[in-house]
Every structure is written in structure tokens, then in C-alpha cells.
Amino acid sequence: MIDPRWPRVTLLIAAYNEADILMEKVRNCYAMSYPADNLDILFVTDGSTDGSDELLRGLPLIRVMHTPKRQGKLVAVNRAMETVKSEIVILTDANCMLNEFAIKNIVRHYKDPQVGAVAGEKHVVAKGNSAGKGEGLYWRYESALKKLDSELHTVVGAAGELFSLRTSLYRPVKPGTIIEDFVLSMDIATRGYRVIYEPQAIASEEPSANLLEEWKRKVRICAGGFQAIVQFSYLLRPARFDLVSFQFLSHRLLRWAVVPFILPVILILSAMLARDGSSFYQYLFWLQAAGYSLAAMGLLYMKRSKLPPVVSVAFQFVMMNAAAYAGLYRYLKGSQSAVWEKARRAA
Secondary structure, eight states: OOOTTSOOEEEEEEOSSOHHHHHHHHHHHHTOSSOGGGEEEEEEOTTOOSSHHHHHTTOTTEEEEOOSSOOOHHHHHHHHHTTOOSSEEEEEETTOEEOTTHHHHHHGGGGSTTEEEEEEEEEEOOTTOHHHHHHHHHHHHHHHHHHHHHHHSOOSSOOTTEEEEEGGGOOOOOTTOSOHHHHHHHHHHTTTOEEEEEEEEEEEEOOBSSHHHHHHHHHHHHHHHHHHHHHTGGGGSTTTOOHHHHHIIIIIIHHHHTHHHHHHHHHHHHHHHHTTTOHHHHHHHHHHHHHHHHHHHHGGGTTOSOOOHHHHHHHHHHHHHHHHHHHHHHHHHTOOOSSOOOOOBOO
């Protein structure tokens, strides 16, 4: 029986060649604390060649969409959204496991008509993998920023591992979009709705198999970041400037397109000022030099999963900013595919 206290929700999972983890994901969906009659579970397995669609068909409460042609997650989600009839849709990945009350914690925010979308929390489960601990530290930093954004007004850029929205507000993302989750959330925010951050809706996943895999992922995100900056550049026009514009400017434009490129300038200026004998500037220079030296040591571990903790923190910081250079190059060259390549995860 449909529970009138809770709106109908569709849990939408785009999965490409994820047969090895699909049954765990299905069990996770079944374990959600949400009225079963109010929950639709939809898997889209477009392009999968590992039998994912056959594995899912016939399972209770599961609906499957599949086409042999692979066109990427964006096209798959756009196609699936045409069939969604529920008031709210929650997008998540096959390799992410949600906590039991994730759906309820998300849905409760939609009682406010000004809320157009709700972003969840991403946890990286390191399990002794020190490179994964560094990745987890990065995501804790991201989560702290999202919390502050949400408290100020709206999240500007949600993680695709767990993101929900009012179905009526969904607009198909343009083909070729690299980071569709960011574009979706920004599109809703620019239409006057709030995107809320919910830390008690958690998507947990394994870290990247090694630092090289994490580097590839960050470069792709940065390439998509520059693409999004151009797409939403109209927010920075004086006549349009508002709180969303300010958040976009401070959190995204300055962070992606300014800070990475002034870090070398700061290092050079610190070195020049340190030559004058000022102990403050000498300390500042040697602190930076030590950090970059530790990060350089991380290059020796690029294809490994083990990394000394102090090296991991320095390396993650430098890698995050260095990825902006590679991402900008790929964006300008037009060489970054919008189709996700399945990332290898730690065992």
C-alpha cells in the first residue's frame, strides 16, 4: 500500500559493465528504509557487454533499460529520465552503497518548495589503502565546502555518486557535457531553486586502485570544470550577479581557474623575498619547498596503492591543482571524451 507520508521516488542507477558488483547494489537497494510501494528502482545498462541486463531482469521491484550501443552515462540518463513518473529521482552509481536512511534523509528536504535538488555525501572507504586515505581526505574537504555552500544559499556542484532532484526540473544535459552532475545542479540553482547538502545521505565507494587512476579522474573533472565555467559564464555579468553568481565565482571559478595558476607565482615570489633575509618569507618559502618535495616523492608511487600519510596529503594537494593544467589543455584541445571510462577500484 502506498504510504501518503512519503512521495514516490525513483532510484536511478546507470551501470556500465558492473556485473561483478550489481547483486551487492541490488541488496543495498532492497535494504533502504523507505516504503517499497513508493520506490521505483531503475537500472540503465546501456552498452554493457558483461550480461548486466540479463543478471537484473526478473528481479523483484527492479526495472531494467538496456541498449547494446554505448553512448555514455549522459545519454543513458537522459533516455531513462523520459520514463520516470515519480515526483523525485535519485541518481547514484552502481559501485556506491547507500546508508539505510539515505532516501528518507534526502526526501524530507523536498517539503520546502524552494528546494529543487539535494546532494548527498560521498565517503571513500580506504580499508588500509593509504592512497585511498588521501582520496578520502580530499572528499572530506569537498564535503565541508558543500556544507558551507548549502548553509549560505545553495550547493554549486553536486557529486554524481548521490544526487537527487525534482523530476519536473530535469532538463536533458547537452551532448558532450563532461561532468553532467555539476551542470544539472547548477542549472537548477540558476533557476532560483536551492540545492541542499544532506550529510546523512551517504554513498560509500572504494578508492581508486592507485594514484594514476585518481589522476585520470581528477583531470577529467577539471576538463569538465573549464567547460562548465564557459557554459555558466553569464552568471558573472554585472546585471545578472547575485548570490549564486558569487558562489560560482568563489567556489568554482577562483578555485579551478585561478588558484592552481598562481601557486607557482607565490613560490617564486616567496623565494625572491626570502633572499632579503626576512625570517617570515624564508619560513614561507621552505614550507612550500618541503610540501612540493613530499609531493614529488609521491610520483614514485603513482602506480601503487600504498603511500606514506605525510606524502599522501602533500601529493593530493599538488595533484588536485596540477590536474587543472592538464584539464585545461584537454578542454582547449577538445580531447576529453564525455564518455566515462570505468575507473579501476582498490581490491
